[in-house]
Structure formats: C-alpha cells, structure tokens
Amino acid sequence: MKSPHEHNQDIQRQVEKRLQEMDDQIHAIDAPFYQTQKHQPEPSQKPWLKKLILGGKFFGLAVATLVAVRVASALAGIVIFGALVFLVYKLFLESKFKKP
Structure with a gap:
C-alpha cells in the first residue's frame, strides 16, 4: 500500500506525462509557413491618368467652392434686403397704419 504522499506524486507524474503527450500531439502537426512580403504596388503605366484624376478633383472642388460662394452671397443679399425692408x-x- 502506498502512502498518500507517494500516491500524490504518482498522480502528478501521470498528469505531467499526459500533458507532455498532449503537447507533443498538438505540436506534431506543423502548420505551413508562408513567407510574408511587403506589398509593392505595380508601377503605373499611365502616370498622366493620376494627374488627370487629381486635376479633375481640383476642378470639381473649385467649381463647388464657386457655387457655394455664389449661393451664400445670394442668401446674404436676401437677408440684408429683408432686414432693410423690416x-x-x-x-x-x-x-x-396705427393712427386711424
């Protein structure tokens, strides 16, 4: 008959052995290793296209600004005229009108 201390040590050894077996099973299957690479954008064959798009954006922004200024000016004129009439x-x- 084993003493409780020996029994605990025996159980601990079995647990450690089982844990080692499980660890070996987990790491037995090697996951494929893929070498990562930094993304290198392909050199554009049409650099003028980027400039054209950038120019179009600038033109659109300029037109939108001009329209916004004109609308704001018209609204300001209406408000000023209304204030003067009032x-x-x-x-x-x-x-x-109140006298009679």
Whole structure:
C-alpha cells in the first residue's frame, strides 16, 4: 500500500506525462509557413491618368467652392434686403397704419 504522499506524486507524474503527450500531439502537426512580403504596388503605366484624376478633383472642388460662394452671397443679399425692408417698415410705415 502506498502512502498518500507517494500516491500524490504518482498522480502528478501521470498528469505531467499526459500533458507532455498532449503537447507533443498538438505540436506534431506543423502548420505551413508562408513567407510574408511587403506589398509593392505595380508601377503605373499611365502616370498622366493620376494627374488627370487629381486635376479633375481640383476642378470639381473649385467649381463647388464657386457655387457655394455664389449661393451664400445670394442668401446674404436676401437677408440684408429683408432686414432693410423690416427696418423701413418699423421706422416709417408702422406708425402711419396705427393712427386711424
């Protein structure tokens, strides 16, 4: 009959042996190794195409800016005109309509 200490050591050895077997099984299958490479973009055969696209973007941005400025100017004119009409009404015409 084994003592409890010997029994525990025996169980520990069996556990370690089983863990080692499992580790060997896990690492027995070698995963394929693929060498990674940094992506190298292919040299463009049409460098003028990139310049054309960049020019088109710039032209579109310029047109959009011009349209935005014109719209903002028109809205500002409408607001200023409306404010002047309101001011003239309040100063000169409102008192004439309330007298009678």
